[in-house]
Structures are given as structure tokens and as C-alpha cells.
Amino acid sequence: MSKLRFVIAVWVTCAVSSGGATAQQTRARQSRARSNSNASVAESRLNGVYRIDPASSDKLYSVVANASSNVPFGEQQRFFIDLTIRLTPPDQLAIERRRQRISIASSRAPRISFEADGITRTETASEGRTVRTRAVLNDERLAVSVTGGGEDNYAISFDSIDGGRRLRVTRRIYAEQLNQPVVIQSIYNKISDVARWDIYGETPSSTSEQTASAAEQIPPASTNGETGAGARPAKVGGDEAARLRTHLDEWIAATNSRDIRKQMTFYMPTLKAFYLARNVTSDAVRAEKIRAFRQAETIDIQAAAPEIVFLEGGRTALMRFRKRYHLEGRNLNRRGEVVQELRWQQTNAGWKIFSERDVRVIR
Secondary structure (H helix, E strand, C coil): CCHHHHHHHHHHHCCCCCCCCCHHHHHHHHHHHHHCCCCCCCCCCCCEEEEECHHHCCCHHHHHHCCCECCCHHHHHHHHHHHHHHHCCCCEEEEEEECCEEEEEECCEEEEEEECECCCEEEECCCCCEEEEEEEEECCEEEEEEECCHHHEEEEEEEEEHHHCEEEEEEEEECCCECCCEEEEEEEEEEECCCCHHHCCCCCCCCHHHHHHHCCCCCCCCCCCCCCCCCCCCCCCHHHHHHHHHHHHHHHHHHHCCCHHHHHCCECCEEEEECCEEEEEHHHHHHHHHHHHHHCCEEEEEECCCEEEEEHHHCEEEEEEEEEEEEEECCEEEEEEEEEEEEEEEECCEEEEEEEEEEEECC
16 A cells, blocks of 8 residues: 555544554664754645544544445445444544655554645555555645545545634545435644654553643544544543543443343433434443344453543543454354443543443554
């Protein structure tokens, strides 16, 4: 896969492809960077680090709900779940422009550099198709496209807006299964004028004091109830982070032991999100989990240490973690790994889950 296809794949499919830079290429880039360390970065409003503003961005599930597919009815649920995962935008991105040379990274992919010179480059994909990639700069707009790759037909544009204070990212997916292209726009707030490349794999510390310190330039939390990455983390005592980690361990243990009564004690009466559904009652959540417990004779869920960010003055918490699962039954054998997200609300009865979803499928 070419560098441009790698960039687009990361942004549109949220998958870090093995076709990215090799170790040799990385060393070469680092060598060039050292030799050019005194070269000035061309003045560009695109340069900097950005964090997503959920309140100003298209709502992911609304975009997916309005998409139209020609896949068979029995396959549509899986198709739209995959489409949702592909369209989920990264929380952060970094861009640096040196004349026509662009370096870009996101919280889902390491830095990659390429020439935005408007030249169309061709390559032969593994399936024998001819794939064309092109990147072009037009003032403060970067546009990259990949065509000819079947399901890998996509485009992305980066537009500097509001005098360089924000960035509009527009992604388009063209697929044979879609009756028309799917388009989603995400708005990002600039939090630094200088690109920073350590955002890939960056995990907010589980102690909220360090999280808040790292996000000191993030705009204040919105008042419309959004609890996404655009809200400012609050300085909350480390005891609360420890309490949430304990809750996660207990929640996982209740799942593995198929203890539905214990597991349901962690939920709000209504969840704003439960995977692809919205405004789901805890009774509906209970019914779904009971159904899953009945199907699986063996349930083995393992969770890595979570990332925790406190939002809305510490009243809510965003928790993400890697989850490995193995479900086995008479007609069931499922295993895999995902990045799962739980959102917690502080109540008189303690922390309760008001959103549960997968944000990325790893395998």
C-alpha cells in the first residue's frame, strides 16, 4: 500500500495498515528530519495539533442511519456496524506542512509524510486492480483521494477554517454496497500551533490531574450535554479514577460469572447509547445481556488498563480500554478484540454507565 493509501485508510477505515512505513523508511525520515532541523516550517494555518469538537461535528449515527445499502437484508446489520466503525473519527490529529510536503498523524496512526504535488500515482493492488492516489494542496486545503480500489474508494479533505483556529475534515466513502457515497464532516479545535507526533497511541493518564494538565488548552466543556473528546477534562481526585477502575473490574467479573443482577447495578435507568441503539432502557439492556448469557456456555472477557478522562466538571467520565472476548456455546464460537468505550455519570448512588459501545474492532 502506498503512503497516500495508508493515510486515507487510517482516516476512513480506522485501520493501521501493515503497508505503512517500514523501519528503514522511518529511520530515513528521521535522518532527513535531523538534517533539516534548522529549516523553517512554511507558514501554514494547517500546522498544529487538533482535538475533535463533537458538538460541531456531524453525528456519526445519524450519518449511518441515513445511508442506503443494497446488501441482503440479513447482512445489513453487520455491514452498518462495520461502516460505523470505519467512519468513527480519531480524537486527535497533527499536521505539519513544509511547502508541498505534508506530515500527518492521528491518535490512531503514527506519522507519515508524503508530497501533496497533485500528481496521480498508480499501483497494482493485491487483487490485480489498478489503484490511483492523489494529494493536492490548494491554499489552506489539503485533499487526498484513492480510486479504483473497489471498497477502498475514498477521499478526505482538510480545510483550515475560522482563521486557522479550527479544522474541517470531510470524509467520503464510495462502495459497491452503498447506493450513494457516505459523507461525514468532523470539526476539530486547534490546541497547539506546533505539530506533536506522540499523539499516536497517546493514552490519557488514569490519574485525572495529569490528564487535565496535558489538555490545558482544550476549550471549556460544552453545555449541551455532549461528553466527547472536545470537552475539557476536569481536575478530579485520583480516588475517583481508582473507583472507576474498580467498577470496571467488577463489571467484567459480573459478565464472566453471568451475574446479571450484579451487572445491572452499574447502569443508569436509560442509556443514551447502547452500541447502535439510542435512548435504551436498562430493561432492554438486561434483556439483551440475558439473551447473550443464554447463548454462551462459556464467557471469557478480559480488559486492559483503561484510559479515563473526566468531563463536565468531573460529573461524567469517558473510559476506553482494549477488550478481548471469547464466547462459546452449542452453536456459538466467537472471539476477538475491540476498543470498548463506557461513559459514566456521577449520581447519588455512585458512578453509573450511561453509554456502552465499541469504537474500534482490532481483530
